[in-house]
Amino acid sequence: MLKETDEVIGKLHGIVLLIHNSVEFSDIVNFLNKIRSNEQLLVLYISFINSYSHIKEILKENPLHSKKLFVVDCVSGFLIEVRDTIECSYRKPPSNLGQLKDLLMNNIGDKNPNIIVVDSMSQFINFSIPTEDELDEFYKFLHSIKENIWGLKDDSIILLYDDKYGQLQGLPTISFDMILKLEVMRGTPRWKD
Secondary structure, eight states: OHHHHHHHHHTOOEEEEEEESSOOHHHHHHHHHHTTTTSOEEEEEEESSSOHHHHHHHHHHSOOSSEEEEEEETTHHHHSOOOOOSSEEEOOOOSSHHHHHHHHHHHHHHHOOSEEEEEOGGGTOOTTSOOHHHHHHHHHHHHHIIIIIOOOTTOEEEEEEEOTTSSOOSOOGGGOSEEEEEOOOOSOOGGGO
16 A cells, blocks of 8 residues: 555646645655655745745755755745745735735746645635635636646646644545645554553
8 A cells, every 4th residue: 555655646746635634844845755756856835834944944854855945935924024045935925816826827937846835725725614615716726727837747736735624525626636635643653552
């Protein structure tokens, strides 16, 4: 089973919804390292959760292998005035999916990434109790990504979603090329007492 999972992740492409249980950034790095691990890839990481300074600290302990990372920090950009660097842009967080699409379009044109990660879609929709309007807006967002952003079939857009809000309902399954669930357990399992 683990071998099959690694093969799926290793060949990951298309628009992917990665559902997780409040994973740490280091877990996301481990996941990204498994994607096409033998290729030199550029990852555009749009963060609404972790600041660039936190991401840099994690990368010292858990580096990205064969991948270069460019971060759009929407955490620090919201709190303080910071200048962009060659590895990071600081932006205020988008308040809706239309603004997120604009943020994506602006950074894709400049960076030409192979992998795009949005952390986290939980900022825009709650799949445990989605309204019909929220799902409709989300479908339009995904359709727009496929029409306007997506070009190469070997590239990936990974939309992270934290499922801490409850049981998932109304997932837009037809709009994704793949939906994965990543659960990380920390500590000693009860059966290993």
